[in-house]
Amino acid sequence: MAHHFPNGADVLVSECGPRDGLQILSETMATHHKLRWIDALYDAGLREIEVCSFVPARLMPQMADAVEVVAHARTLPGLTVLALVPNLRGARAAFEAGADKITIPVSGSMAHSMANVRKTPDEQVAEVARIVELRNELAPRVPIEANISVAFGCTMEGRVSEDEVIRLAVALVAAGVDDSGLSDTTGYANPAQTKRLFTRLIGEIGDKVGGAHMHNNRGLALANCLAAYEAGVRIFDSSACGLGGCPHAPGAAGNAVTEDLVFMFESMGISTGIDLAKLLAAREHIVTGLPDVPLYGMTWDSGLPKGFVAAKEARHV
Amino acid sequence: MAHHFPNGADVLVSECGPRDGLQILSETMATHHKLRWIDALYDAGLREIEVCSFVPARLMPQMADAVEVVAHARTLPGLTVLALVPNLRGARAAFEAGADKITIPVSGSMAHSMANVRKTPDEQVAEVARIVELRNELAPRVPIEANISVAFGCTMEGRVSEDEVIRLAVALVAAGVDDSGLSDTTGYANPAQTKRLFTRLIGEIGDKVGGAHMHNNRGLALANCLAAYEAGVRIFDSSACGLGGCPHAPGAAGNAVTEDLVFMFESMGISTGIDLAKLLAAREHIVTGLPDVPLYGMTWDSGLPKGFVAAKEARHV
Numbered sequence: 001m002a003h004h005f006p007n008g009a010d011v012l013v014s015e016c017g018p019r020d021g022l023q024i025l026s027e028t029m030a031t032h033h034k035l036r037w038i039d040a041l042y043d044a045g046l047r048e049i050e051v052c053s054f055v056p057a058r059l060m061p062q063m064a065d066a067v068e069v070v071a072h073a074r075t076l077p078g079l080t081v082l083a084l085v086p087n088l089r090g091a092r093a094a095f096e097a098g099a100d101k102i103t104i105p106v107s108g109s110m111a112h113s114m115a116n117v118r119k120t121p122d123e124q125v126a127e128v129a130r131i132v133e134l135r136n137e138l139a140p141r142v143p144i145e146a147n148i149s150v151a152f153g154c155t156m157e158g159r160v161s162e163d164e165v166i167r168l169a170v171a172l173v174a175a176g177v178d179d180s181g182l183s184d185t186t187g188y189a190n191p192a193q194t195k196r197l198f199t200r201l202i203g204e205i206g207d208k209v210g211g212a213h214m215h216n217n218r219g220l221a222l223a224n225c226l227a228a229y230e231a232g233v234r235i236f237d238s239s240a241c242g243l244g245g246c247p248h249a250p251g252a253a254g255n256a257v258t259e260d261l262v263f264m265f266e267s268m269g270i271s272t273g274i275d276l277a278k279l280l281a282a283r284e285h286i287v288t289g290l291p292d293v294p295l296y297g298m299t300w301d302s303g304l305p306k307g308f309v310a311a312k313e314a315r316h317v
Numbered sequence: 318m319a320h321h322f323p324n325g326a327d328v329l330v331s332e333c334g335p336r337d338g339l340q341i342l343s344e345t346m347a348t349h350h351k352l353r354w355i356d357a358l359y360d361a362g363l364r365e366i367e368v369c370s371f372v373p374a375r376l377m378p379q380m381a382d383a384v385e386v387v388a389h390a391r392t393l394p395g396l397t398v399l400a401l402v403p404n405l406r407g408a409r410a411a412f413e414a415g416a417d418k419i420t421i422p423v424s425g426s427m428a429h430s431m432a433n434v435r436k437t438p439d440e441q442v443a444e445v446a447r448i449v450e451l452r453n454e455l456a457p458r459v460p461i462e463a464n465i466s467v468a469f470g471c472t473m474e475g476r477v478s479e480d481e482v483i484r485l486a487v488a489l490v491a492a493g494v495d496d497s498g499l500s501d502t503t504g505y506a507n508p509a510q511t512k513r514l515f516t517r518l519i520g521e522i523g524d525k526v527g528g529a530h531m532h533n534n535r536g537l538a539l540a541n542c543l544a545a546y547e548a549g550v551r552i553f554d555s556s557a558c559g560l561g562g563c564p565h566a567p568g569a570a571g572n573a574v575t576e577d578l579v580f581m582f583e584s585m586g587i588s589t590g591i592d593l594a595k596l597l598a599a600r601e602h603i604v605t606g607l608p609d610v611p612l613y614g615m616t617w618d619s620g621l622p623k624g625f626v627a628a629k630e631a632r633h634v
Contacts, residue, residue, distance in 0.1 A: 158624025187615075188622045190584035191543050218622075219577035219615035223540040226508050253619060260536035267507035298504075298536035302570060305505045305535075307475025 003234050006047035006078055007273030010311070011265055012235045013258060014211055015041055016050040017286075018069070019084050020255055021243030022062045023053065025293060031065040033289030035072045040282035041240065045274035048080040049073065050103065050237075054090035070097040082145075086117050091131040095139040102135075103145040104128050105183070106172060108165045111156035112149060112185070121164075125171045132176035143178040145210050151197065153188025162197055166204055173208045181210025181235065184224065187217025187253055191227035198231035211235030214256050216242060221256035222264055229270075236261060240279075241286055241295040259283075259299045271311035276304060320551050323364035323395055324590030327628070328582055329552045330575060331528060332358055333367040334603075335386070336401050337572055338560030339379045340370065342610060348382040350606030352389045357599035358557065362591035365397040366390065367420065367554075371407035387414040399462075403434050408448040412456040419452075420462040421445055422500070423489060425482045428473035429466060429502070438481075442488045449493035460495040462527050468514065470505025479514055483521055490525045498527025498552065501541065504534025504570055508544035515548035528552030531573050533559060538573035539581055546587075553578060557596075558603055558612040576600075576616045588628035593621060 005012045018038060022029055029037070041049055051073045057064035066083065073081040083099040085091040094102050106124045107113035113121045128146050135142055150157075151165045169180040182197060194212070202209045212228035212235070214221045225236050239255035262274050280300055287295070322329045335355060339346055346354070358366055368390045374381035383400065390398040400416040402408040411419050423441045424430035430438045445463050452459055467474075468482045486497040499514060511529070519526045529545035529552070531538040542553050556572035579591050597617055604612070 153622050153624070155623055158622070186622070187619060190581060192585040217615060217619035218580050219539055219574060220581055222536055223543045223581060226540045226543060253615065257536060263535050264507060264537055264540060268509040298534060298570065302504060302534035305470050305475070305503070306472055307470070 005234075005273065007045060008271065009273035010234070010271045011229070012048055012211075013046065013262060013265075013272050013274060014048040014050065014082065014235060014237045015046045015240060015258055016213070016237045016255060017041075017239040017241070017243050017258070019050040019053050019063070020237070021239040021241075023060055024244065025062060025290065027290055027293055028062045029289040031068055033285060034065070034069060037282065037285035037289060038069070038073055039076070040285050041279075042076045042079055044278035044282055045272070046279075047078060047273065048082055048101075050082040050084060053084035053086070054093040054097070055086060066093070067097045070094075070099055074098050074100075085131070087127055088130050088134060091134055092138070095135065095142060099142065101143045101145065102131075103147060104131060104177075105149045106146050106168055107149045108151045108160045108168060109154035109157040112154050115156070116149065121168055125168065125175055128172055128177060129175040144176070145179050145181065146172040146177045147181040147183045147210055147213055149183045149185045151182040152184040152193055153186055155186050162200070165197065166200055169201055170204055173205050177208075179208050179210035180205060181212060181233075183213035184215050185213075187215040187220070189214060189224050190220060191223045194224040194227040195231045198228050198233050202232050209233065211237050213237035215244070215253055216256055217253040222260060225256055225261060226264070241283055241297050241300070243286070243293070243295070254296070257297045257299075259297045263299045263304070266310045267308070269311045269314055276310065322551075322590065324362060325588065325629075326590035327551070327588045328546070329365055329528075330363065330579060330582075330589050330591060331365040331367065331399065331552060331554045332363045332557060332575055333530070333554045333572060334358075334556040334558070334560050334575065336367040336370050336380070337554070338556040338558075340377055341561065342379060342607065344607055344610055345379045346606040348385055350602060351382070351386060354599065354602035354606060355386070355390055356393070357602050358596075359393045359396055361595035361599055362589070364395060364590065365399055365418075367399040367401060370401035370403070371410040371414070372403060383410070384414045387411075387416055391415050391417075402448070404444055405447050405451060408451055409455070412452065412459060416459065418460045418462065419448075420464060421448060421494075422466045423463050423485055424466045425468045425477045425485060426471035426474040429471050432473070433466065438485055442485065442492055445489055445494060446492040461493070462496050462498065463489045463494045464498040464500045464527055464530055466500045466502045468499040469501040469510055470503055472503050479517070482514065483517055486518055487521055490522050494525075496525050496527035497522060498529060498550075500530035501532050502530075504532035504537070506531060506541050507537060508540045511541045511544040512548045515545050515550050519549050526550065528554050530554035532561070532570055533573055534570040539577060542573055542578060543581070558600055558614050558617070560603070560610070560612070571613070574614045574616075576614045580616045580621070583627045584625070586628045586631055593627065
């Protein structure tokens with residue numbers, strides 16, 4: 001897994017706030033606020049941002065401006081503009097809009113799969129194969145990521161079979177996706193399970209392993225990211241100020257908090273390419289754009305430690 | 318480090334809420350609430366509780382009932398009643414009150430040491446030696462723990478020398494303490510540093526290594542506890558509902574949240590001897606006793622996962 005990340009970073013922190021963070025809210029962030037927020041995240045050094053999902057606007061009004069958001073994000077040099085698509089129709093829209101990369105959710109449990117995409121997991125794998133064909137035709141340079149949702153447990157079914165999660169990821173790679181990662185959609189994961197499942201996944205699909213997408217429902221998101229890192233994962237989804245959740249995973253809290261995740265890696269000497277002070281300052285765009293949404297983030301509350309040195313500077317000391 | 322923990326637990330979760338959790342609050346929990354809360358924590362399976370500190374009541378009115386609290390806690394069979402003492406005078410009071418174990422803070426930085434105990438670190442080590450002598454005379458069966466405060470960084474001095482932290486712990490063991498652990502009083506620690514420093518400490522003092530006391534200022538308390546566990550630490554301080562802080566470490570957030578820490582270990586198959594449902598229910602005593610204090614804890618907010626199995630039951634599946 002020889003990754004070459006922008007800014008010479010050791011890990012890629014993939015910001016999913018503008019998609020995962022906004023989709024569950026009853027409030028909708030106005031487009032002009034969203035664009036300024038994305039600009040600020042980019043200015044802080046984020047080089048992959050999941051800016052939207054291509055879903056019917058009547059189902060998810062927060063994402064109604066997807067085409068405009070992608071068009072703007074494409075103007076930021078070196079940014080990978082990532083869009084979530086649940087199906088072939090969404091994928092076509094994303095390719096036409098000019099997304100740089102797409103991500104497709106495939107559930108590890110039947111119940112979550114039916115609730116989220118109205119298909120069985122295997123039907124969704126078949127849909128992914130059709131998306132790969134469309135990509136080869138319309139947008140051959142656009143990588144496709146397909147992550148396994150509820151990979152660590154499901155609010156409807158409880159335990160999710162690890163064999164099934166691995167089988168689906170292997171099937172997705174066979175279907176032609178560029179990488180497949182694991183999502184703890186429900187915040188059920190623990191570090192031992194995270195390390196075990198990612199180690200097994202890497203054993204099966206090697207450098208096709210994608211990211212760790214860990215929610216923070218029980219406070220373990222960072223511990224689980226650490227465990228995934230120890231297993232060899234180098235791509236981490238997170239959400240600014242911990243925004244987020246899943247409409248079909250009741251009680252799902254936000255994703256790993258981007259600021260806290262970046263603090264963890266940087267303080268460990270693992271470079272993210274991100275300027276923490278600028279990242280913390282980007283919060284103001286969420287406060288302005290979503291004045292009634294409660295935010296969190298411990299690094300924001302406490303500030304950076306006295307004498308804090310980021311990973312890159314630490315190497316020159 | 319062959320520990321024998323109560324209830325056949327693999328790790329000892331040492332609850333410090335009634336001391337560390339309450340000491341920084343402007344509100345004072347009434348004694349009768351405190352006793353019911355300690356009872357509930359005990360009923361949940363906690364077998365070491367830091368119930369108070371022996372300090373002048375004019376400095377810390379929250380701890381004015383220390384003698385009464387120890388007397389009550391001593392009636393709970395099998396509970397290690399732990400009390401913090403900053404100096405010889407406090408130690409004498411704790412021995413006279415009948416504490417089962419005492420803990421003494423020794424700062425890793427000069428500035429924190431002067432603010433916290435008005436002594437240099439070396440003067441505090443000398444005070445600990447006097448406390449060991451008094452213990453040998455008055456209460457020979459009472460173990461003494463001395464943890465290094467601000468071991469991972471200081472809000473006044475910034476970086477703290479790892480050599481100095483290790484030197485102090487070694488000096489404390491030479492002075493006769495039973496164990497010495499490390500406290501991230503300020504929430505500055507990261508997992509790499511935590512693993513490195515505890516590994517080095519264990520290399521120096523072996524089975525005299527004490528606990529990991531990790532604050533959550535930047536959201537890393539659980540990741541740091543995981544790193545300490547991987548280094549070989551088996552004793553973890555935490556605070557119910559994340560209560561806590563240090564009056565001389567400005568901006569210090571609460572300790573690792575007991576509920577989330579227990580969830581992490583239990584879901585990893587590491588037994589704590591604690592009943593999570595009862596532990597979560599014990600929260601009501603804080604809500605009743607401190608109606609105006611904001612609490613937190615992600616496991617409380619989200620509840621236990623569907624199909625959750627505690628470590629001990631998992632072994633029988």
